[in-house]
Amino acid sequence: MRFVTPVALALALALTGGAVSAPAFAAKKEEKKAGPKLNVSPDVIKALQTAQAAAEKQDFAGAKAALAEADSMAQSNDDKYQIGAIKLNTSIQSKDAAMQGEALTQMLDSGLTPPEQAGQFNAIAADQALQAKNYDLAIQRGEAALAAGYKTEQVQPTLAQAYFGKAGTTNTSAEPARGLTQKGLAALKAAADATKASGQQPPAQWYQIGVGRAEAAKLPEVTEWATMAYQAEPSGQNLRTLVRLFQRANPTISNRENLDVLRLLGASDGLVIAADYTEYAEMASKTGIYGEVKSVIDKGRAKGVLNASAGGDVYQPAVAKIAGDKGSLGSAEADAQKAANGKIAAATADAYLGYGDYAKAVTMFELAKQKGGVDADEVNTRLGIAKTLGGDTAGAKAAFQAVQAGSRKQVASLWLAYLGTKGA
16 A cells, blocks of 8 residues: 655644634645655554545545554554554544544654654644643643744744643642743743744734733733733733833832823823722822813713712812912912922923923923922923823933933833834
């Protein structure tokens, strides 16, 4: 008989739900390679001839029966490899995934799989083991595929999912789940890097999975993954994750710093739930920015996130003070010009910023910087915010880049990440 070699298979992963799905790659047509020289038992040859003949007639039940007979008579690795090869071709013809996995396992375990096919076969076997939730086997086969030099961008997503599957979803901050999660994240990062190197863009979902897994396992890498998620998909929701992580890592920031980071959520459409709006309004109220208290509550109500009474404890007092506050700004500007330092100018700029008069806010913040005697990092942060909201992206970047130290610098970095998605 003519001993056939298994046809080339294109690896295509299609995982669902929270799975790490690989991006689509065009399958390359590969030349068939000559298989190893085998010394197959005569009885096995006869059974395989019967299996091939049945498969050619689309009699897959008959083919399976003949293959089972061949398995029962197999004595050597040569027998097992050739049975696996016929079984693999039969599985492809009959679209039998279970038989395909069995065939690949049989061929790989024989030790006779040609080197040029070992990587691909191990990769497919790894994915099939993953689908069967045999995570240890998926990891074993995936590592073998990588060792054989197979496509990193296609194998690493399988490895990541296998590690995550083995880690489970409960008590993931304790060992061994925590360590398995770290291995899964490393595999996912390798997959993303390799995908980029191949000229493709990793699915944004990968980074979201990374954030979720790192957060569940209480890993410090969560901020790195949140940053990558925002870079991959610069949405307000993803920026909100970064902001909340910053707040959690810096619980002692001042109300004024907190206001400036919440302003970023407002600018990026990252205010999502009622608590986002009321926290923002509360910080504006505590720092005396009455116009902003009103505008953020009005925005939340207009979007239907806040009801008519939500935030009323800060809204009503702020509204009552707005007319008098606005009326004092003209004289405050004049006083700022005559003052020995920039404190009045900075306070006046704060008010203009809260009322949405960004041009005057910029002028006053610049005056505060010129006169000095103020917190330069705060003034530069708020100058950057006023320029951002006023449409001067380049000027805003320069202002934020001038922020020098501490949590203020981290706030500025968050704004710069946002501006990085807006072009020059």
